[in-house]
Amino acid sequence: MTGGPVLAVDQGTSGTKALVLCPERGVIGSGTAPVRPRYLPGGLVEVDPRELYDSVVAAGRAALAEAGTPVGAVGLANQGETVLAWDPRSGEPLTDALVWQDRRAADVCAGLDPHAERLRRLTGLPVDPYFAAPKMAWIRRHATGAGVVTTSDSWLVHRLTGAFVTDASTAGRTGLLDLDTVSWSETALDLYGLGGERLPRVVDGDTPVGTTTAFGPPLPLTGLLVDQQAALLAQSADDPSAVKCTYGTGAFLLAQTGTEPRRTVSGLVSCVAWRLGGRVTHCLDGQVYTVASAVRWLTDLGVIAGAEQLDSVGGSVPDSGGVTFVPAFAGLAAPWWRGDVRGSLTGLGLDTGPGQLVRALCEGIAAQVVELAAAAATERGASASALRVDGGLTRSALLMQTQADLLQLPVEVSASPDATALGVGAAAALGHDPGLSLREAVPGWKPSAVYEPRITGDEAAARLARFRAEVAALVERAGDADGAGAAG
Template sequence: MFAPQNRIHFPTMGSHRNGFKKESYILSVDVGTTSIRCHVYDKEAKIRGSCSTKVVLLYPEVGHVEMDPDDLWKGFISVVKGAVQDAGIQMHQVEALGISTQRGTFTTWDRRTGVPFHNFISWQDQRAADLVKSWNRSCTMKAIHGAMKVLYFVTRQKRLLAASLVVFSTQHVTFRLVWVLTHYTQVHEAIDEGNCCFGTIDSWLLFKLTKGGFALFSLMCWSGFLSSLVSLPLSIFPKMADQQAAMFGECCFDVGDVKITMGTGTFMDINTGSKPHTSVAGLYPLVGWKIGSEVVYLAEGNAADTGTAIKWAQKLELFSDVRETSAMAYSVSDSDGVCFVPSFSGLQAPLNDPKACASLMGLKPSTTKSHLVRAILESVAFRNKQLYETMLRETRIPITKIRVDGGVSSNDFVMQLTSDLFGKKISRPQHHEMSCLGAAFVAGLEVGFWRTREELKKLQSADDEFSPQCADKECTGSPNGEYVPILQSWERALRRSMNWYNKP
């Protein structure tokens, strides 16, 4: 469910009418990959009303993943009205609206009419894979890498080392947008006429909600150099800011706080404080949030197919109810040597291979459904460990706390195994929808509904906690003995799944 997110908000008309003050609320919407959810929050951050609807993903060609803009807009309006009605309140009692959306899903539209030129292209989409590969092997990239290596040798600045290793991926919007400009004539014509807008889901929703007056705030500027390098016109870009709603909802306000959202994909973020992280292994430096003059940065790693793999297994009728999977995994002592590679959308950091395939290896006549389910759930925890180790190695920031949310976090087997592999205690909130809550928190702070971040911390509900159960009773962050050979087998399966879709 949760993809990388943007967080936006704007105040509504307030709660005063006819001289009387009624109780006020914050409305928050999360536009996820598989559903749109809206919650109404009161002063205690309790949910007073809710509504949700499914998002229909479209697969027009192999590797293409899209969403219909009209359906998305209708779904957005539907859940807002439904949540307000469910809460039994009036719209004028809503102080502010927060919106959390997928950061890498975008469309382009007519600046005058607001009509999209094409469907939303999802963050999971692979249509630009060949273009990305071509650019990463180009003379231009080789020249950039060479120049940066020389500069790093002279200055020893880590950001120059990162620049000497940087490569594009299909999850970056850049080359999916380049693909659009080269394949959709009407987009190119609109750019020539100065009539084309580009934006992620939040930008487009703001455009619709404000009837075109969506450039409400600006945090940073777009890179003219990089835009010109790949021939993207600056005129189409909005003045918007990327923000991480779930991180704020988990109250991960301090340096070293880690948030893991496990939904459609897994997104692991660490608070790096006032400086962006320079990565050489594929972590993303992100703006977490900006409140007043303070800017907080995050470093993020992700695995694209966490919930996707579990839904795929359900479609194959390995189980009927997702809630059965934890018990099924615990019903067998191991996976019977089966390894699952969760890479329907390629492999992300630290392997960064968009041509990797999903695979099941090690099948035997003795393999049962429970063994398969355990192998799939183990793969989720194994990818968590890969991301966690990359984060530790790259940032060198001591981890202060780890909080986990998202639909897959309700699986106790995944949570416990993740804790064992990390050698760390991890906490799971009672309510898993942190993106909605984070967007509500930031919107509420902006309009004075809540006053301070310390106040927000006090509103957190009690957590479920998972502590490592290490065989030697000394948890050091290394897997206990029984999982060392299993991890080694799984890593061999990973290597055999890589570069599968490369053309001969």
């Protein structure tokens, strides 16, 4: 990265991380602030929007205080599919924010079954409660018709600067953006029952959108990106053929596909990676809904004290002891798109202990990522030479080794777990200094560790076959339950 220092803020599901990024010295200041979503019965996940904003301000101020150096601009990354209704005059929230994991819009999606393929071709996205449009429609049907209903970034940016915008990568996560024109689709809006809504202006990720004093001195906000695409920018700017996966609350595998949109056949999502300087880059995107949240589930049960114990507890046994764990606590995302499926633990015996459960969870997470990587290889016509990874759970050597084993490829761990902040910091630098090139704005890729496969291809295939068989059984059972419900 060249240019002056910038403040990069990553507003995430369970917290906000802010970094002050200096071209010469790297990270010179950091700050964090927690966010506490409420996980409610029936697959509901919501959070107080004010908590999101307060966390942005607190983390940003802490990072600036630690750096002790003036910055030239701010970049803000967001959760992508989290939505709320708010009053554009006062800026006050009118609803809680429905978090991306929230499943309450399933009925909205079911009603759109006849139009699902048309919407997928138009927007690149399947009709699924994960995305923003179904949640927006749910709010309009069941919560309020007042104000505007948008993704969380538009509200945060409005609170910070008064602007009413969203960037192209975030707009591409709604299910309302025309994949070919990168503009709002009247057809999609009408199908979702959102025709006539006032929507934010779609801007490039490196557009100066206003000035904020929330962090102290007046600072221009010049970078906006959705979180996973920001991480992709940080991890593949030097190599557009690279495939990355971020391990956070969920796991998200993305790969660039070039300047032209494509329609996928594998179950992966096709969407805008970013629009910088008027130039659009597209990507493939696949998701695992529950990763760190599955680790938290084991923690809440008392199996482990926290993520920091994955390696010590899992390392106490040689294998999973025949246990298969499908951690589909919020359903299966790509490539299955079965939100009705729930998780399973099979193969339990009286000798099953915490170590086997931890190893089975790591295998269950890694196996889902393997499916995403295989789908990406099919779509792009070539396998990756390695998987580039970031996120808090990359600190688990057990999970990373399991990933390399099942993938049968090297897993390269980012030198910084905060690739999202690095990516949106690069966008902010580009917005602040249009003379910078992308390669100048993004730090070069330097893995801190590389995990090579330690098992044979045959062993990996056998473990994956057990996992796939269990997923197939879960999907079949969910289908039988749906049929029985319809018959009743």
